[in-house]
Amino acid sequence: MKARSKRYKKSVELVDKEKVYSLNDALSILKKVSQPKFDASVDLHFSLNIDPKKSEQLVRGTVVLPHGTGKKVRVAVFCRGEFEKQAREAQAEHVGANELIDKVAGGFLDFDCVIATPDMMKDLSKLGKVLGPRGLMPSPKTGTVTNDIVKAINDVRKGKVEFRADKQGDIHLGVGRISFSENKLIDNASSVINAINESRPATVKGKFVKSMFVSTTMNPALRLEA
Numbered sequence: 001m002k003a004r005s006k007r008y009k010k011s012v013e014l015v016d017k018e019k020v021y022s023l024n025d026a027l028s029i030l031k032k033v034s035q036p037k038f039d040a041s042v043d044l045h046f047s048l049n050i051d052p053k054k055s056e057q058l059v060r061g062t063v064v065l066p067h068g069t070g071k072k073v074r075v076a077v078f079c080r081g082e083f084e085k086q087a088r089e090a091q092a093e094h095v096g097a098n099e100l101i102d103k104v105a106g107g108f109l110d111f112d113c114v115i116a117t118p119d120m121m122k123d124l125s126k127l128g129k130v131l132g133p134r135g136l137m138p139s140p141k142t143g144t145v146t147n148d149i150v151k152a153i154n155d156v157r158k159g160k161v162e163f164r165a166d167k168q169g170d171i172h173l174g175v176g177r178i179s180f181s182e183n184k185l186i187d188n189a190s191s192v193i194n195a196i197n198e199s200r201p202a203t204v205k206g207k208f209v210k211s212m213f214v215s216t217t218m219n220p221a222l223r224l225e226a
Helices: 006-012 023-032 082-089 098-105 118-134 149-158 182-198
Strands: 041-048 060-064 075-078 094-096 113-116 160-164 170-177 209-216
Touching (some): 041 182, 060 182, 160 182, 170 182, 182 209
Parallel strands (some): 075 094, 075 113
Antiparallel strands (some): 041 209
């Protein structure tokens, strides 16, 4: 069993594992616990009452965090011609067509978000096994397959993030940094919670969110009212 640090053990003392916290109370506690030496991420964890094997119960969408993510988002844009110029002027980190596809196929993954023009999707399909498992495959549903490259890049810069249930029916999403004020974290977290509740598939019966937790990097999680 992995030995826990003194800092972690001290943090555990502030958390009641049997208690269900309000979002406000949980974030207040997380702001008080001892943090690692870096600006830790604040993350929400959802366990959903869905069957991921059923296509009609796939949960995927986007949400704009009112106060951003707290980190620089590296954007890769797959496009040709005039769109390349637009993407570079919008300061996308990586821009290109087949040459960028080959680079990614060769193992390059130094980006956090992928945007593509519709005409690139046929060529981009060969990266499905690389981008798909990492949640990076662009999709019209999330606004990452578009001819409006500039808007897509700006949306990401403003704090637009994508959420997607994994094979276990869970969603894990960062909502900011522990250096954020409590009010900013509450705003961001509330936006995510609302967006996920609104993504409930019509075929789901009973309670949609089975459980919900909030945590910071390298610290215990607090259970939230779901």
